Amino acid sequence: MEKSITRPRVLVILGAGSTLHANAPSTxxxxxxxxxxxxxxxxxxxxxxxxxxxxxxxxxxxxxxxxxxxxxxxxxxxxxxxxxxxxxxxxxxxxxxxxxxxxxxxxxxxxxxxxxxxxxxxxxxxxHSSSPERLKSFFDNLRAYFDLTVVTLNYDDLIDRSGEWYDGFVPAQHNHNGEFDYDGFPQRSMQESTVLLHLHGSVRFTFPPFSPVPSPKGEIVRSSSAKYGLPVTLHPSQGIEQPSPIIAGGGKDRWMTRACVPFGYYYNAFINTAQLCSRVIVAGYGGGDEHVNSWLVEHSRLHGDRRRVVNINPIASEQPDACGHMTLRGNDGRFPPNDSDTVRKIIDFLNRT
Incomplete structure (x- = not known):
């Protein structure tokens, strides 16, 4: 059941199709x-x-x-x-x-x-020059009614620029990169009103300065803006060829279990949110990541008739809006929705008891 001490929380999963409107590259x-x-x-x-x-x-x-x-x-x-x-x-x-x-x-x-x-x-x-305003408008509308945990599978930082988010990293100051708060993240990721999890990495992620021994703060730090290039990699975990600020290729779930900062923490927060939160929005996601799909399936089993799932995808298959599931496809499936009627429809559906 959802936590009674906070507003209802919505888990939002963003795939590659969710930022095409802002010129982000497709697969x-x-x-x-x-x-x-x-x-x-x-x-x-x-x-x-x-x-x-x-x-x-x-x-x-x-x-x-x-x-x-x-x-x-x-x-x-x-x-x-x-x-x-x-x-x-x-x-x-x-x-x-x-x-x-x-x-x-x-x-x-x-x-x-x-x-x-x-x-x-x-x-x-x-x-880098794309506007995040359409994302900001949509999420601002959701924030008026819900707490949010946004899991983005995209590398771009458009969502970062769309508002204030808690992502576990200490804010970067004086040209230094922000380090991950691994001590406070497990609790705060369930309490903050707007949580952002870059599950597959980000253009803002980079490596700390080189050291002959592993950093006690983790292999990945976060810049206040996108960082070009990929510096020399450091100390790989067992079963991971190299640590990386971007996860791509086969076996992405290895990073979720072995590269703890930040990916292990992020995946754990995603699982916890899926377990506790009956409301989900899936936008622009093609279903290609089994470590995400498995918990979407589990979400259905956990929450049953209480679940409210909104799938926003122009190429989604047609299905009736029943059993706690709403599908926006075709022109209505373009993300983010830019008309107030569609946004209102989504909010009302998520609030349905």
Missing amino acids: QDIDDLIFKMEDSTISSVVRLLKEQRTARHFNFEAVLAALEELDEFSRRKKYPTNLANKGGYLAAFTDWMPDFTSSGDAPFTELRLQLIGKIKNFVIERT
Whole structure:
């Protein structure tokens, strides 16, 4: 049941389609960026993956996942008896496989990091001058009636600029980046009236200054504005190739369980909110992340007839507004809604008892 000491809380999940109105890149835009890169290794990876996979299961994240696995495999091939934790079970068969490149020494990790940095810069370039006013107007209307926990799967900072949010980071001051308040976050993330969780990272996330030992404050800090580029990475957690301010590729849920600051804390807050909160808005989300989908399914089981779910997506499948579910599709599914009647309809539906 929802907490009685606060106003009703709404869990909002934002997918890539939620910021297209502000010129944020779509998955297809990022695909086009990566697939046109002239690096010979990346071109080879793209070509081979295209031959293997259907179009539905092939995008830039498949390329990043392949580069990570290729790096583990190539290092195991070069150092067959070292690095016991690298390469997975297929590492035992490296001698049976040919070299991927003529040198057999392709810097797959470096290529992967270059791609992530390129994606980060691309998102910044597309959105740095975009207005957050439409997002602000929509969320201001919701704030009048509800507390909000917004889980964004997008890298852009449009939502950050749309109002005052609590995201667990201490505000940056005097050109220093803000560090994560891991001690206060678990409680405050359930109490603050406007909570923001960048579950897959942000263009404002970066690394603290280099140190030969892991930072006690975590591997990720937050700038007060978007930061271009991807600095040298630091100390990876077990099972994570490199810490990163942006999560992309395969196995995103590894970061949720092993890269605690901030992603582990964020995922835990998302789960807690899904368990306690019967009201959900899902906007512009295509359903491609199983670590999110699993808890949307669980939300239905937990809350049953009490749940109120609004799905806002122009390409959503048609279904009747029943059993606590409202779907806005077609022209009505463009996010954020910009007419007062639609916003009122959403608020009234969420308030229905």
